[in-house]
Amino acid sequence: FLEDVKCQAKAELQSSDGRYQAQRRITQLLQTELLQLYSRVETEAPAGTASGSPPGGRADSYP
């Protein structure tokens, strides 16, 4: 019976891990996408043009 509980716990942990890994892959795709988009925006609107706040400067606006 104890083995049973342990097996169940292991299975639950594995499925939690699976969910995490799947979500992590999504995150990585989105991050790649975002990085590409940032560099596109920056290429199209070179320094000097007022195209909203440059994303790079964002961290600065926080204390």
Place this chain on the structure above:
Amino acid sequence: FLEDVKCQAKAELQSSDGRYQAQRRITQLLQTELLQLYSRVETEAPAGTASGSPPGGRADSYP
């Protein structure tokens, strides 16, 4: 003793879940960020100019 095993499993599962939840928050933020950035790109490069792939169709593919 059985309770003990269950407690241990629960703690492990909770910390694994925490990691998953953090990933979910990250995904949501990235999606919001991408949507905003795409709409900015569209506003700045109005229809007709060839500024890479039309972002509109692409953003829709996100849930």
Place this chain on the structure above:
Amino acid sequence: SYYEKVGFRGVEEKKSLEILLKENPLDLEKLSTFSQRFPLPSMYRIHVWKVLLGILPPHSDSHALVGGYRKEQYNDILEALHVMRYVNCSTPFTDVCLRMFQLESQVLPRCSETTGPDEENEDFLSIARSMEEIVDDPIDCYWLIKCFVHQFHAKFGDSIPHLPKSLEHYLSQEEPRLLRHLKNTDALAQLPYGLWFRRCFAGCLPESSLCRVWDKVISGSCKVLVFVALEILLSYNNVLLGISRPEGVAKLLCNIPQENTDAIVTKAIDSWHKYCGTPMHAV
């Protein structure tokens, strides 16, 4: 001599803590009681804090696994904040921690919303700055800040507003003349309660003294904060009696000299044990 006695006691305490830390699973109640009664030896402090705050589970054989999860979670959040440009390489560590905490609590402000100085954020940052001085490892440090702040609000959020009244009560017992003076000069309402009771003395006491107070807070008492405040008032009794402007009082108390704070904390813990009792059961 006094020092031999204290030294001997210290060795005995360390041994009994070591026995507690060898148990598997760890007995959280016994660990809390130990931390309430005795100062934690600095070599075990971070570990005990992590266990008491639930960063590590009671089962020691899960520590490697759970520690790995905590590390991944930290790295994931940090990476995402970098990619989204909320932080960069020159962002101070405590600001990074604030952004990470906000991301996890789903209150990360959007880029368009410029956030002005926010009391709650300032409290967080102040606690984070002190924790950064106490804890070397950044991953441990972030988790300790996050769980300390979270547990403090969850456990004591309702008690915090009552602490000033409690302080007034004990001051009336210990030094009624000072209490009268503070009342008459309108200084009582302007004591730095936020610094004392919301920031738990972060930015007020040097870290070496502060961690002895936080031992008590993390193991389950916010009442100890009242006695630290009380002892600060008592040790500046004569100076305070000579100040008639409330701003002067606040200025003094927000910038107390950092030399004799160890003695203040020792007295505070003694009088906290005296008034509230020493937790006695099983150590």
